[in-house]
Amino acid sequence: MQQRNGRARSRSSGLLFPRLLAAALLGFFAGCGNSAPAGPLQITLQQNPANRSRPALVEVGGLTPRELSSLRGAQLGTDQWQALFRITVGDNASPTSIPPVQGGYQVTESALTFTPLFPFDPGRAYRVAFDPARLPVHVPDRQTDVVTTVVRIPAVATEPSTVVTAVHPAADTWPENLLRLYIEFSAPMGNGSARDFVRILDQSGREVAIPFLPIDADFWNPDRTRFTLFFDPGRVKEDILPNREIGRPLGAGRTYVLEISTDWRDAQSQPLKAAYRREFRVGPADKNPIVMSSWRLGAPEADTRDPLVVTFPKPLDHGLLARALSVETKDRRVVDGTITLEAADTRWLFTPAGPWPGGEFDLVALEVLEDPVGNRIMHPFEVQAEANKDQPPDQFRLTFRIAGPGRRGAQP
Amino acid sequence: MRTSLVKLSAVLVFVALTAYAPAAAPPMALPAVGPSLASLGPVVFAADGTMFAGDTQAATIFAIDLGAQANGGAPGTADVANINQKIAAMLGTDAGQIAITDLAVHPRTRNSFISVMRGQGPAARPAIVRVDGAGQLTLVATERLTYTSVALPNAPEAANQRNNSITDLAFANGRVYVAGLSNEEFASKLWSVGYPFTTADNGTSVEIYHGNHRRLETRAPIYAFIPYTINNQQYIIASYTCTPLVKFPVSQLAPGAKFRGETIGEFGAGNRPLDMIRYQKGGKEFLLMSNTSRGIMKVPTDTFATAAPITSPVETETGGVPYEKVTSMTGVVQLDLLDATRSIVISGTPPALNLTSVALP
Numbered sequence: 001m002q003q004r005n006g007r008a009r010s011r012s013s014g015l016l017f018p019r020l021l022a023a024a025l026l027g028f029f030a031g032c033g034n035s036a037p038a039g040p041l042q043i044t045l046q047q048n049p050a051n052r053s054r055p056a057l058v059e060v061g062g063l064t065p066r067e068l069s070s071l072r073g074a075q076l077g078t079d080q081w082q083a084l085f086r087i088t089v090g091d092n093a094s095p096t097s098i099p100p101v102q103g104g105y106q107v108t109e110s111a112l113t114f115t116p117l118f119p120f121d122p123g124r125a126y127r128v129a130f131d132p133a134r135l136p137v138h139v140p141d142r143q144t145d146v147v148t149t150v151v152r153i154p155a156v157a158t159e160p161s162t163v164v165t166a167v168h169p170a171a172d173t174w175p176e177n178l179l180r181l182y183i184e185f186s187a188p189m190g191n192g193s194a195r196d197f198v199r200i201l202d203q204s205g206r207e208v209a210i211p212f213l214p215i216d217a218d219f220w221n222p223d224r225t226r227f228t229l230f231f232d233p234g235r236v237k238e239d240i241l242p243n244r245e246i247g248r249p250l251g252a253g254r255t256y257v258l259e260i261s262t263d264w265r266d267a268q269s270q271p272l273k274a275a276y277r278r279e280f281r282v283g284p285a286d287k288n289p290i291v292m293s294s295w296r297l298g299a300p301e302a303d304t305r306d307p308l309v310v311t312f313p314k315p316l317d318h319g320l321l322a323r324a325l326s327v328e329t330k331d332r333r334v335v336d337g338t339i340t341l342e343a344a345d346t347r348w349l350f351t352p353a354g355p356w357p358g359g360e361f362d363l364v365a366l367e368v369l370e371d372p373v374g375n376r377i378m379h380p381f382e383v384q385a386e387a388n389k390d391q392p393p394d395q396f397r398l399t400f401r402i403a404g405p406g407r408r409g410a411q412p
Numbered sequence: 413m414r415t416s417l418v419k420l421s422a423v424l425v426f427v428a429l430t431a432y433a434p435a436a437a438p439p440m441a442l443p444a445v446g447p448s449l450a451s452l453g454p455v456v457f458a459a460d461g462t463m464f465a466g467d468t469q470a471a472t473i474f475a476i477d478l479g480a481q482a483n484g485g486a487p488g489t490a491d492v493a494n495i496n497q498k499i500a501a502m503l504g505t506d507a508g509q510i511a512i513t514d515l516a517v518h519p520r521t522r523n524s525f526i527s528v529m530r531g532q533g534p535a536a537r538p539a540i541v542r543v544d545g546a547g548q549l550t551l552v553a554t555e556r557l558t559y560t561s562v563a564l565p566n567a568p569e570a571a572n573q574r575n576n577s578i579t580d581l582a583f584a585n586g587r588v589y590v591a592g593l594s595n596e597e598f599a600s601k602l603w604s605v606g607y608p609f610t611t612a613d614n615g616t617s618v619e620i621y622h623g624n625h626r627r628l629e630t631r632a633p634i635y636a637f638i639p640y641t642i643n644n645q646q647y648i649i650a651s652y653t654c655t656p657l658v659k660f661p662v663s664q665l666a667p668g669a670k671f672r673g674e675t676i677g678e679f680g681a682g683n684r685p686l687d688m689i690r691y692q693k694g695g696k697e698f699l700l701m702s703n704t705s706r707g708i709m710k711v712p713t714d715t716f717a718t719a720a721p722i723t724s725p726v727e728t729e730t731g732g733v734p735y736e737k738v739t740s741m742t743g744v745v746q747l748d749l750l751d752a753t754r755s756i757v758i759s760g761t762p763p764a765l766n767l768t769s770v771a772l773p
Binding site for chain 2: 087088089098099100101102103116117118119120121124126179180188189190191209210213214215217218219220221222223224226228230232233234235237238239240241242245246265266267268269317319320322323324368370374381382383384385386388389391
């Protein structure tokens with residue numbers, strides 16, 4: 001790429017590796033002392049493909065040892081460095097309206113380098129300008145034109161590949177007062193908010209107005225593969241102004257379609273590979289607390305690694321089932337194992353890391369365990385104030401017995 | 413809880429080199445990454461200039477001494493057009509690749525500090541940008557700063573999917589108050605901890621409920637709030653995710669207690685307060701609130717002390733404390749008090765957002 005702008009002179013770049021020419025020139029001038037005349041300057045992008053964790057940097061080669069030495073001793077301030085060696089986003093030839101890219105300047109044995117504070121984006125153009133007139137010393141034959149070039153790390157060729165892998169609740173019928181959805185993706189997602197890309201259509205194909213919580217809190221899991229989408233609690237809860245104004249987003253007895261647009265970008269800035277569409281029915285509001293005594297426990301035999309199977313009479317919250325239920329020994333030691341959810345979150349299976357010893361264990365439920373509408377153990381989401389005076393315990397326990405071989409255990 | 417007082421090393425790995433280029437240094441060796449801000453959400457200043465910053469990913473509140481970097485620029489904050497694009501350019505990218513997470517004004521220099529996440533998804537990294545009275549943008553070199561920190565209770569464990577985002581924080585009367593939202597349980601804890609942080613103080617967590625007119629109560633997470641004094645008594649004025657505006661006397665936030673905010677206002681569907689500031693004008697005090705969809709609201713606070721709590725259904729959003737809509741301020745996404753007569757806002761329509769001082773209404 002060649003471009004000329006005023007006294008600026010552009011050189012082609014886009015190179016990934018040091019130029020051999022620069023090294024040869026430097027080797028020649030290194031023996032010439034302070035009187036060495038200046039050779040041509042080269043700006044190159046340095047990237048080590050073998051070590052991608054080390055960020056790419058931009059290098060000015062062709063400076064004489066005297067020039068390099070003067071830079072080492074000059075104690076330049078940030079503004080002076082940026083006037084001498086300026087990197088800006090884009091390939092605009094006169095990018096005066098935007099500040100330069102921030103980073104660190106370094107004088108090595110053979111060159112001046114700039115390493116950006118954040119690694120250069122693949123595929124993005126960066127304009128580099130080096131102004132020899134701002135060098136602390138002037139050596140014979142040093143050009144005074146500004147040397148400019150545009151550098152770019154090759155774009156990572158990506159195709160849309162991320163898809164929605166699941167939406168929970170998995171059941172075909174959702175309660176009218178559903179509080180939240182979990183949307184799971186096959187790969188990490190970007191910064192977009194679900195509100196812009198998820199909508200609910202009613203039976204006539206009309207979009208349900210403002211069904212979701214209108215704030216952009218960070219509802220991602222740590223690796224950004226699961227987003228929690230809250231229905232607007234002001235509409236779900238009874239007798240609050242939004243609820244009185246326009247009611248709950250979902251109405252019992254009706255059928256809806258959940259749509260997730262491909263426009264939702266993943267962490268590679270690619271759209272989703274496919275839109276997601278799922279029809280669901282809506283049933284009556286669930287105003288009942290979780291009743292632990294209604295759970296069925298199927299305990300395996302001792303000396304096996306068969307799972308403990310806990311069956312609930314209604315689906316519980318998909319996210320919380322993975323951490324708010326556990327198994328402990330009677331002396332309160334956590335039993336190591338893996339959790340599997342089945343049957344639309346109505347079945348919880350715990351497979352121990354080692355064989356079950358015989359004896360009694362506790363199934364431990366944390367107080368925070370909820371169903372998809374926010375009901376907790378012994379505590380409905382919407383509770384009469386008079387019944388809400390006592391602080392619930394931190395956890396609830398169900399004891400079960402692992403019997404010897406040939407005798408299935410159960411709740412004692 | 414853990415506390416630490418250390419050099420905040422390598423929060424932004426290379427940023428020191430930006431401001432203080434070591435002209436004679438050996439070939440660059442990247443500093444080791446020490447204690448760091450994994451993410452950056454709400455920021456707020458104490459009166460002495462201590463910056464409190466909420467790190468959702470690390471489930472930690474940092475108290476940062478900005479040192480000389482609080483004073484490096486011209487006093488005040490000048491307007492900056494296309495602020496998001498300029499910050500993005502400094503970070504080597506475009507505006508679509510950054511998220512501005514908060515705006516806070518230093519109480520002494522009146523420079524504005526903008527918290528930013530740069531990048532997409534799990535690779536996003538934090539940065540803090542200072543804007544001074546000349547409109548100069550400077551990246552804060554955080555690795556040179558001292559800080560203390562305190563971990564939030566029940567921090568997510570590495571193996572699980574839980575994330576407690578920090579939606580707002582404030583400092584008042586020696587305590588840091590933190591509100592947040594979980595991506596799993598519908599948690600409604602308001603947590604506070606004494607500052608300076610000590611290992612002996614685990615903080616106080618209060619379960620917040622909202623009572624409606626039919627004596628039904630629900631857990632009610634607080635999204636935004638502001639400490640407030642009425643008749644020499646400390647209150648917190650807060651907005652729930654389910655929308656009502658409530659007040660709490662701080663003296664009654666006893667550890668382990670369930671607490672019910674006194675509803676003083678309700679908003680209609682599809683709207684939430686985002687930021688709140690309070691200010692004096694003409695001998696009266698006002699609360700200024702930015703909202704997700706209903707613009708700016710100006711609320712005289714003299715009614716807060718005497719206003720009877722709402723005990724019967726209100727059918728319109730004017731049923732609570734009176735307020736007026738400020739139609740001159742639109743598209744506000746970040747708001748703070750700049751000085752006695754002006755607010756500072758980030759507003760506009762993406763991709764162009766502007767930093768602008770606006771006379772207090």
